[in-house]
Amino acid sequence: MNSKVIVITGGSRGIGAKTAMEAARRGFGVILTYNTAPDAAHAVVRAIEANEGKAVALRLDVSNTSSFAAFRSEVEKALKETWGSSHLNGLVNNAGYGLFRPIAAVTEEQFDGLFNVHLKGPFFLTQSLLPLLCNGASIVNLTSATTRVATAGVAPYASFKGGLQVLTRYMAKEFGEQGIRVNSVSPGPIRTELGGGLNDEFEALLSSQTALGRVGEPEEVARVITSLLTEDSGWINAQDIEVSGGYVV
Numbered sequence: 001m002n003s004k005v006i007v008i009t010g011g012s013r014g015i016g017a018k019t020a021m022e023a024a025r026r027g028f029g030v031i032l033t034y035n036t037a038p039d040a041a042h043a044v045v046r047a048i049e050a051n052e053g054k055a056v057a058l059r060l061d062v063s064n065t066s067s068f069a070a071f072r073s074e075v076e077k078a079l080k081e082t083w084g085s086s087h088l089n090g091l092v093n094n095a096g097y098g099l100f101r102p103i104a105a106v107t108e109e110q111f112d113g114l115f116n117v118h119l120k121g122p123f124f125l126t127q128s129l130l131p132l133l134c135n136g137a138s139i140v141n142l143t144s145a146t147t148r149v150a151t152a153g154v155a156p157y158a159s160f161k162g163g164l165q166v167l168t169r170y171m172a173k174e175f176g177e178q179g180i181r182v183n184s185v186s187p188g189p190i191r192t193e194l195g196g197g198l199n200d201e202f203e204a205l206l207s208s209q210t211a212l213g214r215v216g217e218p219e220e221v222a223r224v225i226t227s228l229l230t231e232d233s234g235w236i237n238a239q240d241i242e243v244s245g246g247y248v249v
Helices: 014-025 038-050 065-083 108-132 155-178 200-208 218-229
Strands: 005-008 029-034 055-059 088-093 133-142 181-187 240-243
Touching: 005 014, 005 065, 014 029, 014 038, 014 088, 014 218, 029 038, 029 065, 038 055, 055 065, 065 108, 088 108, 088 218, 108 133, 108 155, 133 155, 133 218, 155 181, 181 218, 218 240
Parallel strands: 005 029, 005 088, 029 055, 088 133, 133 181, 181 240
Antiparallel strands: none
């Protein structure tokens, strides 16, 4: 019954949902989290189970650090009851949301909200789950190509994703003694609902800025994330991997 199990935050839709399904396809047990979309999360669980995988959906507000101790207890319970295990083999810090607003119009409340989800949350959630991560585990933090290419209107989001890239390297440095690898993945233009999704005009603009002439699909990012969780990437550590099809090169 014992198997490799990972936690994916924000696993109810988009890149998180596709990563959950891809990881399950490759034999991982999956604990995926949701905040406001339980039906979508349980639909992902059912899709995984329909393909003979195992998954559990747990509610988590990544911005609420006071809930992390209780969440860890739920993870421990799920590990024991579903997989007969006491440890995790991976953590994907994926949960997030977008805000398109110029610096001059960003409120302090909006700034703090983005900070809590994209940098503070991953920092303290990783800290909370660290005792459950086994030797040889892998952590993947989702960042963004907007940390490299300045796009008007996403300054706070991109700044905190840049902070997460730096944090990734420090995590890799500090967790290396435990045999834990830490990398980040930076998606470029991807067809998701982040920031309200893509309309035809915006998609055409993004496609024109990409060397391959199109936007990416969530599945294409999911395959890279899942690869970093496997032994195939066992010597990749402290790296940021941009998955963008050649965005603004």
